[in-house]
Every structure is written in C-alpha cells, then in structure tokens.
Amino acid sequence: MREIYYDELTGIYNRRFLYYWVDNEIKRANRFATKFGLIVIDLDDFREINNNYGHLEGDKVLIEFSNFLKGTVREVDSLVRYGGDEFIVLVPNTDARGIMEVAQRILESLNKTEIANHKIHCSIGFALYPDDGMDIETLINQADRLMYQAKKEGKNRIGLKAEIIRKIELPPRIFIGRENEINWCFKQLKEYNAIFICGEAGVGKTRLALEIKNLYPDSRYLRANSYAALNAVPYHPFCNMFREFIHRDFVTVQRVLRQIPEVHRQEIIKLLPEDKVAFTKVEELDKYRLFESMSIFFNRLTEILLPSTVLLLIDDLHWSDYASCELLDFLIRRIPKNLKILCTYRIEEIKNSSLSQFIGIWARENLFSKIELAPLNxxxxxxxxxxxxxxxxxxxxxxxxxxxxxxxxxxxxxxxxxxxxxxxxxxxxxxxxxxxxxxxxPSGIEATILRKIQFLDEETKQFLEICAVYGQEFNDEIIALSAQKNIGETIDAIDRLLKLGFIKERTKDYFFFSEDIVRQVVYKNIARGNLMKYHHQVGLAIERYFNTRLSSYYEQLAYHFTIANEPAKALHYSKQAGLKCKENYAHKQAVEFFINALKFEENLDEIFKIKSNLADVYYLMGENEKAIKNLDDCLKINPNDYKIYNKIAQIY
Structure with a gap:
C-alpha cells in the first residue's frame, strides 16, 4: 500500500500522497489553530533539455533535482512530484515568513548549483492555509497563479501577492548621502558668494546644487544651463536663464527692466527671447556695457526681492562659451550680498574648455569656494x-x-x-x-548607456538620436518637426524615453537629457549617414519653428547645416552668425564662423567681405599679424580698395 504514494522515477511522493497529506494537515491545523503551506516549483525551460539532449537526460535532471530538494528543505517538509517538471513542497506548522524562507532557500541554492551538469532555474509560487484557501484545490490554484506570475515576470523568481510587491522608485525622491557636503556648502555661502561644485560625470553635482536651495526657504532660483551643442552661441547659458525666468515669472522680469536705465535695458533685451520682449531692440551690443547692464539687473533684482536670497545656478559650466565666461568673470567680482552663484563643472572636460582660461585666475583671487564631489561610499x-x-x-x-x-x-x-x-x-x-x-x-557608464540603447525599438531610437542632435532642451513640437512625424507619435516616444530614464521633464512642455553624458554617448554612436540626415532635419525644423526670429538661431543653423554638408545653407548662416558674433563682441566665435564660411564660399567678392570682417575681428582681439594677413588677401582680390589700405594704416 505504501508504494502507491511514491513517484516511480524520482522516489519522492506523488500526487496521491499530496491529497492524503493535505486532508490530514487541514484537520490538524483546525484542531490546533496552526497554519501550513504549499510551495509549487516549476523548472524553467525544461523542455529545451528534452529537445536538445533527449528524454533520458531529462529524467536524469528530474532525479537529481529531487535529490537537490531533499538536501535543501527542512526534515519536517515533504516533497511531491506533482507532474512532469512540477514539484510541490509541503510545509507544516509555518507562517508566511517561514514559507518564504523555504522558497528563498530553494531559489538561492539552485542558482549556485548545477543539476546533472546543467544550469537549471525554477519559478516558484506558494499558498498558506487558511489565509489563501480552505481546501486543496483553492490552495494549489493560488500557488499556481503566483508561479505563473513569476514566469511572466522573467522566471527564476518567486511570484508575490500584489500587496507585498515592491517597485523600484527612480529617481529617488530624497537626496541621500550628501549631508556633509550640503552643510559645508551652507557654511561656505556665509563667507563666499560663489561656490563651484566639480566632479566626474554622474556623481550628483547638479542634484547637490538643487538641494542647496532648500537651505534658503524663501529664495528665488535662476538656472543657466550650458550645452555642448551650443558652445559656439555667445552668452547661451544666460539666454537660457532669461528664457526660463520669463516662463516662470514674467512679471518680475518686466518689473526689473522697467526700473533700470534705458541704455542698460536695451543691452539686456539683446539676451531675451524675441517672442517675449515688450521693448524695442537695438542692433548694436557693447560688450562692457552689456556686462555692466547685467550687473545692474542682478543688483536691482536682489533689491526688489529682499529679504529673499537669489540663487543663480550655472550648470555644466565647462560647456559655456568664451563670452559667457567673460560675463561671469565680470559678475563674480560684483555679486550683491543676497545673490549666491552656484556653478557645476565636470573635471574631465575642463582642460580644453573656455572655463580653463578663467578658473585659475578666480581661484588665485579667492573669488569662489570649491568642493570636489566624490562618489558615495x-x-x-x-x-x-x-x-x-x-x-x-x-x-x-x-x-x-x-x-x-x-x-x-x-x-x-x-x-x-x-x-x-x-x-x-x-x-x-x-x-x-x-x-x-x-x-x-556593462563595465562603465558609457557601456551601460549603449546597452540600454540596444533594447530600444527602431522608432524610439530614432527619436532619441534626433533629441541628441538637437542638443538642448526641447519640446514635442520641435522634435516632431525634426523627426518628420506627427505629434501623437512624438509624444508617445517622449513618454517611452521618460520612463526609461533617458530624459527628464524640466517644465510641463520642455524636456532635457537626464545627464549630458547620455546625450554625448547617444550622439557619438549615431551612424554617419543618419547623423547628416538628422542635422539636416533639425536645421529645417528650426527654420520652420522659429521662422519669425531666426536671428537668434543663426549659430545653431550654421552648425547643423555644416554637419549636414549643405554648402548653400551652411555658408549663409555661417556668415550671418559671424556678423552677429562680431556685433556682440563674441570675437572668438565670430572668427570660427567666418573661417567656416570661407570653406564654402567661391565668389571672390564675398570672400573679400569675409576676409575684411575677419581682419576687423582679429584687430579687436589684438592679433595684428592675422589681421594684416587677411587684409593682404583682400588686396589680392581688389588691389584698388582704399578702405583696406586705411585699415592697414590703422593697425600700423
């Protein structure tokens, strides 16, 4: 009679014993007010062993797995082969915690063990009497349901009830592990009006800067973001600051502008978004008058907002253009008492940046305090x-x-x-x-990002690459135009990228890359053919979307159409960008755009004009030899132009 309760292949109990044991255990549990549990185990992908190695090898695996279970569960537990590759562990006198401990021990031990020279995994479900059912059918159904849930969620795990399932919350709501750094910054801001936070990519520089504002509950917060794709655009961090400030508090911006002298108001208006300006712009920009005007703006702003502190964050300062660094050099020496400047920069990017030409001087003059952010311990x-x-x-x-x-x-x-x-x-x-x-x-941050990209569908990957080519904060409309897709498809793609952590939401309508290194890695790995195509599409989208204020985007358009290898547009916008930078006293950028224009220009008269403008800029920069060289080139084209002789005479 005893033989009828055993499985012939494995030697453990069979389904008949299961019903016998549960029937008796229910009576015992009811009598003594105890609980018992069932653990259902199903081998993952067992069919592949039978298909690849034959049924005899499959039987060998089942036998050894049964022996493995015997050595893993408690002595009081009973093992049942429920059918095929499905097993049940009968766990008497236990509770929810006890049954989970047994299930976890089985799973962890199996992951460290080979069964008949095969790496085997399993999915597990469980049920507890009387919590999950009052009869064997209900209990087995509950355990089966959780086991199949484990299969659905990826196998090699325990299926859990909905009320105990935990979710990973990314990004974390609270800033953890930087208490000492925050306290240090707070103390330093009592002595210094500027703090520089540096560190490697992804170490949390921006997050620390954002946490500092919580130390000033009534503060006003301004953010000036720098972007690698815009480092040829003069003053772009400050333009971004005004754009965001106007979006959040247009009334205060207007109030400040109305309370400063007209000559300074006109200078500042040059940096404002054209579609938001309620004043008439002038065409010329004097660099030092602009700098003085910005200083007056911040002084008047802090006076209006007293007793609140104004916090200005210049994020990713290593991407700032030279003109912005010059402006910061001016401002950092004239900071009003209740204005605090926070700058972040990446250590590994500073060497060849515009910032490198200023930060040493500021340090020697003790104009800021610096903290180098280390990784978490x-x-x-x-x-x-x-x-x-x-x-x-x-x-x-x-x-x-x-x-x-x-x-x-x-x-x-x-x-x-x-x-x-x-x-x-x-x-x-x-x-x-x-x-x-x-x-x-993956072995590092870049490898992690690349692996993450591999699992995107082609459409979502295309949207991600176009966002990387655009290179700055974006909304769904400009990306839809760039991708040449409808707005619905674009919104869906942006939602997917948000969920995957590639991008974050700045405001209701604008998005940005979670880390600039994400954008860099995505951009660097775009195929050359696609890269040219995307820059072409982004250039056309900017022309269309900002068609009433294109002068604000000359630099970006020159950049996009140059990479897209479109000579006519690259030439046109490079010349326009060069002239704009010259007028704005962004001399280094003006030189770059004029030189770029020469790569595409074939008309001698136009080359003459570009060379003449280059000579003017070099002269203003104090590089007289280069100025003379370009003027000589002009004379080779037109030896009779008296204006060129006058310029040469002026230099000498």
Missing part, C-alpha cells in the same frame, strides 16, 4: 538603495557598490538594467540578486 550607497527600493540585501548592495564605484548615476542605470533583465526581485522581505554567473553587466 558603501554605507551611503546602501542608504541610497534603501531609499530607491526599500529593504535591500547586503549582498545586492555590495554587488552594486563594487560595480558602480558609488557613482549615483551609474547606480541608477545598473538598477534599471538589473530590473529589465529580471536579475533582481523582492522576495517578500528584501530585494535580492539572482546568481551572478549569468549576469552581463
């Missing part, structure tokens, strides 16, 4: 993970810290990758890592 990393995920196992925390080196951006990207690959899951008590043996984790 292991304890801070653990706290950050707990904020993002809830309870985290020490082994998972150590694994992520060792890989990320404590870089917060890399930590977040690793979590997204592990979750996407279903390599971590919540076991009812804490988040745990599955076996490391099969993990394919």
């Amino acid at each position: 292991s304890v801070q990393t653990f706290k950050l993970l707990e904020m993002i995920m809830g309870n985290v196992s020490q082994s998972l925390s150590k694994f992520i810290y060792d890989l990320s080196g404590g870089n917060p951006f890399y930590i977040e990207e690793l979590l997204r990758e592990l979750e996407r690959e279903n390599k971590i899951f919540y076991n009812g008590k804490e988040w745990v890592l599955l076996s490391e043996k099969e993990l394919k984790i």
